[in-house]
Amino acid sequence: MRSAGLDPEVIVSGVDESGIEAATPAGLTAELARLKAEAVDATLDLDGRTTVLIGCDSMLELDGQAYGKPGDAGVAAERWRLMRGRTGVLNTGHHVVVHAGGSRTVRSAVGSTRVTFADLSDAEIEAYVATGEPLEVAGAFTVDGLGGAFVERIEGDPHNVVGISLPLLRSLLRELDVAWPSLWAPG
Template sequence: MDFIVCYPEKYKEIICGLDPEVLVCHNALGKAKEVGEKYKGLIIIGCDTIVVFNNEIFGKPLTPDNANAMLTKLSGNYHTVISGLAVIDIQKNRKLVGYDKTEVKFKDVSEKEINDYVASGEPLDKAGAYGIQGSGGVFVKSIKGCFSNVVGLPKELLKKFLEELTN
C-alpha cells in the first residue's frame, strides 16, 4: 500500500471554544477535508492532538517561553492527551471521526531540564510542548492508555476505522 504525506496548507486549527474531544475531531476532519480536495479517490487520514491539564488546552507552543510554561505546569503532574482522528473514503462518500484519550504522568522535571529541552527546538511543534517519541519521553513517568495516541496518531483507532471502511 502506498502512502502520501500531505499537510494542509490553509486549514487553521482552532484551539478553544469547544470541548476538547469535539475540538480535536473538528480539527482532524477539517484537515482531512482540505487534503481530500487535492487527492480525490483516495482514503484520507486527518489527525489533531492536544494536551489538557487542569481544564486548560495546550496545543503547539507558539514560542520557547510558551513551551517552557507548558512544561513547567506539566512537571510532576497528570495530564490527558486527546487525539482526534478523521478517515474519509472519498470514492464511497464515507467518513469516520472519533478520538482517543491517554493519561500521562510526568516526573518532576527540573528547570534546567526544561530549559535544555526547549533550547533543542523539539517541543515547538508538539502539542503540550513535548514529544514522547523523542527527547521529551524522558519526562514521562507513566501512561495509561495508547502510546501511539500520545505520539499523535492513535493507531488502534485508525485500524478500527480502516477495517470499517473496507468492509
C-alpha cells in the same frame, strides 16, 4: 505509520487553526482533524482510485484547557512548569475518509491517553526547551524523542501520544470495510 507497514503520502492541509472552537479539548481535536481531512479531500483528483485519507490533530488537556504546539521557547518553558509532576490527557482527533467504488464514506473518533510527567527541575526544562523539540509538538513534549525521559507513565494507547492511534485507526477502517493488512506497503 511507516514502521507499521504503511507508506503514506503526507499532505499539509493548510487549515488555519486559529479561531476554531469546541466545547471540550477532545471535541476541538475532533473538529480540527475533520477540517484538515476535508480540506485535503477537496484538493484531490482521484480519477476513481480507491483512496484512504486520514486527518489527525492532537492537544494536551490539563485542567480542562487544551494546549497545542507552543510555538516559541517562552511558551514551551511556561507550559512545562505547569505540566511537571502532573498528569494530563493527550487527545488525538482522527477523521477518516474512504473513496472506493464511486462512493465516499467517513468515520471520526478521538483517542485519549493519560500522560504523567516527571517533576522536572527548572534547569531540565530550560535544557529541553533549548533543543527546540518541544516548540512544534502538541503539548510541548514527545515520548519518542528527547522528551521521552520526562514522561513517567502512559495510561492507554501509546501510539495516540505519538500522534495517531493505530488501534483506533484500524477500528475506524474496519467500520469502512478496509482491512488493515490491505494497507501494508509491498515489501
